[in-house]
Structures are given as C-alpha cells and as structure tokens.
Amino acid sequence: FLGAKKMSPELLEELEEALILADVGFDTVEKIVAKVNEDLQRKELSRPDVVKNSVKEAIVEILSSGVTPNVPSIENTKQRPYVSLIVGVNGTGKTTTIAKLAHRYKQMRFTPILAAADTFRAAAIEQLTIWAERAGVDIIAHKEGGSPAAVVFDAVAAANSGKGEMVIVDTAGRLHTKKNLMAELAKIRRVAATNAEGAPHEILLVLDATSGQNAISQARQFSEWLEGLTGIVLTKIDGTAKGGVVVTIADELSLPILFLGTGEKIEDLVRFDARAFVNALIE
Amino acid sequence: NLTLRLQSVFQKLKGKGTLSEQDVSRAMREIRRALLQADVNFKVVKDFIAEVETEAVGSDVFSGLNPGQHVIKLVNQHLIKLLGEKVSKLKVASKPPTTVMLVGLQGSGKTTACAKLARLIKQAHRFPLLVAADVYRPAAIDQLEKLGAKLEIEVFSRGKQDPVKTATEAVDYSRQKGWDTVIIDTAGRLHIDEELMNELKMMKQKVEPTEILLIADAMTGQDAVNIASSFDEQLGIDGVILTKMDGDARGGAALSIRAVTGKPIKFVGMGEKLEMIEQFHPDRMASRILG
C-alpha cells in the first residue's frame, strides 16, 4: 500500500559508494542493503545513523561467522609438532608474515621452526633466513631449485627431534589459476602430514588488502585445492585500501580473518578485531 | 555473463531500430555492475557510464547486431579509446644513458619487471645496467643480482648505502663503462609514506630519469586510483606496467589508472619467468575487463 519499505535513494547511493570504494563487492553490498531494508522499521530507514549502524552490524555478523571454537591455534591444540602452512598468490606478504608470526609465537614461549619451502623464487631462501635471524628462530632450508616437500619433511623431522614445537612453512607465491603449481601445493600439504599427526593444523591464506574482487577467486581456489583453509591474514592494511573483499570471503567460505599485517617490521601484526575493522571500512 | 544479462534486458526490443533512454539506462545498470566486479573504480565507472549513455541513447542499432550486442560494442569502443594507444615503447634519451626508475607499492612486481625490461633492452642490442636501489627489503639486492646473473646483465649495487647515492653513482658508472640504459629497482613503498616518497623525489631530482614507470598489480581494487594519482602527483609517472596479468583478475585497475593519470600502460607482466612480458593491447584489455 505504501510501497515496499526501503531506505532513500540518496542514502542508498551514499552507502553503496562507501562500501564499493572499500572493495566490498557489488553483490555483497546488495545483500547487505537487502538485509538492512528488511531488519529496520520504515521510520528507522530514513535515519542515516541508524542505517549506518545496521550496516555495520550486518558486516560484523558476516565477519564473525567463521569465528568458532573450532578455529585451530597452537594454544588450543595439543598435537606436536604443530604445523602451519602459509599460502597465497605472488607478493601478498607471506614471507614477511611468517617472520611476524615467528616473532609473536617466540614471545609467547613457543619454539617455532621456519621451513623455507619456497625453493623457486630468486633469493626467497635468503630472505627468510634473514628474517629467521631477526626473529631468533631456527630455519630449515635446502638449495634453491630443490624439492619444497623435502624441506617440509626435514622441518617436521627437526621438530620431532626436539628442535621446536611448531613448524611454519613458507611456500612460493603462485597464482590460483596455475594447475601444476596448485597441485604442487596440495602435495606439500600431504607431505606435511607425514610424521606430524593432524598436520597441517593451520593453513593460512595471505591476502593483500589492496586486491580487489580477485581475492575471492583466490580464496575459493586455494580452499578447493587444499581441501579447506583455516584462516586468513590480511596484509598491507597500513595503506589506503580497506580490504573489504574479506567480507565476501567470510560470507562465502565462513573463514575467520585471524591477523592484519600493518607494516613491514617484525612487530607489525595485530589480531583481527571485526568491530574495529568495520568502523575503518565505513569511515 | 554480460552478453546474456544484456540480452534479457533487451528481450522486448526485437525489431526496434533505436534505443530509448529507458532501454539504455537499464542496460547501463548491467554494464556498471560488470565494471565494478572487474574492479574499475566507482567514480571512474560513474563518469564512464555517463559518457557511454549519452552516445547510446537514440543510437541506431548496428546492422546485424541485437540491441544487447550493440550496447556491448559501444562500451567496448569507449573502453579501448580510454585505455589508450597500442604501441607504447620505452623512451630513449637523446644523450645516453637512458635512465628508467621503477616505482610502486610493496610486492607489485618491480624487481621482476626490472629484470624483464633489462632482458628486452639487451635483446634490442643495447647495453642495460641494473641498479639495486632497494636497501630495505631483506635479500632484495640478492634477488636482483640473481636475476641479473641469469640474464648475464650487470647489476650495480652499493649495499645498504643511501639509495639516492647508489642511483647517481650508477648513472656515473654507466657513462664510464658504456652502459646505455640504466634500470633502477626501488623499494616498495606506500604513496602515503612521506619519508619514502621524499626519497623518490630526491632520486628523481638527482638522477633526472628519462622515464619513471609505475608498477601496478593487475588485481588491485578500488585503491588503484589513490595509488596511481598519488604517485603521479608527487613524482610524475611516464607510464605503467601492469603485472600478474597471467592470472584471472579482470584488471579494471588498468582503466582506473589510465582514467586518473592519463598515462599509458606500456607493458603487462604475463608470468614469473623473465621472458613473460608483453606489449599492452587495449582491445584485449577491454574484453577482459568486460568479462
């Protein structure tokens, strides 16, 4: 009779713009707007502050959907060695993130060992070796060009021989569209399971906050090839990009975002906080 | 798929010769969605749609095409025109050496692009010198040295010394040794990092490069306009290399960058191997963006 209740076109356009500029994809924005239109009373829909809060709540809810007590962590898992596999496309910040994780877990009194399983890219092993020195942790590395799976195998063996209780595996960046490289990664994952019960306990996808909708495709493919991811690390959030694409990823794959990379130094890693993230997304 | 979506928009238009304002506005909503999903910047999409809309209304459907195909053809033409000239070569300095600075955000593919360009230059029977001016990233110098060794191209490095000093010394060195093209690899940095942007400005001032190329990742989202305009305003860029185009990113960042800087995309990176660099083709990019 009065027509479907919806927020005003101006308010809608303003919200759409803010969310899309933050890289929350078109379809996800439509979904959030539909939910807000449904949840709010007609009179509330004309109040920008009420609508904005409702949008924020909707996003917080989506981001929290993957956060269950089943999210694995070394703190809640008894199995040792605890193996964490770090994956993602080229240049997203995997190696640097591993340095940050090593630093963090060392400070928490765990003894991480790094596995330099990127045996492909020029000076990848040198890069991780320098980070291992800076973090004060051991590293297992072979020659450039060698088998990544062999490095993982040796790292797990080192952990089993008492060198450490945690293995963090660095892998070469690879585009999710390259079947042979993704198959190689699936093999690395299987090898990680030999001699380490329950391994890999974590598979973290490292995503660059400046990436657009392609990150969704990355998450889907890496998840498929690795039979599931356990979480996401979103890097380079210290830039001007807002990383809104994780909203769609959380919605579609129910994955928790665990950490944010906030810079290039070893301390530049923070635990993900959905509310703080959403406030930054829409401001 | 955009073609199918447009066809359903125009289902009732069979036999009509011209497109009305209402037909067009419904079609533009689909085009807008496609461009946003391709990561073209929100504001760039707005301007682009407005431009295409004015031309589409009242236009005669091209013979042999249905209205949906007609709209796509118009959009495609506009995209190609916006994306720019096809053959965009590297400038050669009137007085050697030609100096090229590669700049951009962390992880965009600069070091790899330096090596790829050096290889092309060598193939063209010129004499490239690579310069390792990233003194921050662990093993960055190692990385460039390994790539240079592979190509049998000399890499000039002065360790962790001030990168501006290294760059200027490299240019002097090139004059002494007869290298006619100097390719400078710089550290990845944020456009909002004042100190590091000043370092680039200082390097530009001292080196007076023939060309400054912005290296941008093809999967960059809405932020592409901020990055590109900031680098262009602060430093001035002469062209762009779009990397990791061998993936399935639609690459809308190409349109955003071009729209906001007016600078040409000169090359695209098509893989990790050093031979995987190609000329930019605006027509191929346009169909890719449209999906």
Ligand SMILES: Nc1nc2c(ncn2[C@@H]2O[C@H](COP(=O)(O)OP(=O)(O)OP(=O)(O)O)[C@@H](O)[C@H]2O)c(=O)[nH]1
């Ligand atoms: N500003 C900023 N830069 C970062 C962050 N994380 C990583 N980087 C930088 O991003 C660049 C790439 O980081 P890497 O750790 O080498 O990335 P990667 O994923 O291991 O790269 P590949 O192994 O080549 O695929 C480096 O210059 C890092 O310093 C972050 O959170 N913020």
Ligand SMILES: Nc1nc2c(ncn2[C@@H]2O[C@H](COP(=O)(O)OP(=O)(O)OP(=O)(O)O)[C@@H](O)[C@H]2O)c(=O)[nH]1
């Ligand atoms: N698939 C693919 N990978 C690429 C391409 N260009 C570069 N890469 C990869 O992207 C990653 C980052 O490349 P780098 O050359 O180290 O990037 P960078 O900009 O120098 O990084 P920083 O110096 O840390 O800012 C590496 O794994 C490269 O092999 C490309 O065109 N396609």
Ligand SMILES: [Mg+2]
């Ligand atoms: Mg790496």
Ligand SMILES: [Mg+2]
């Ligand atoms: Mg580099």
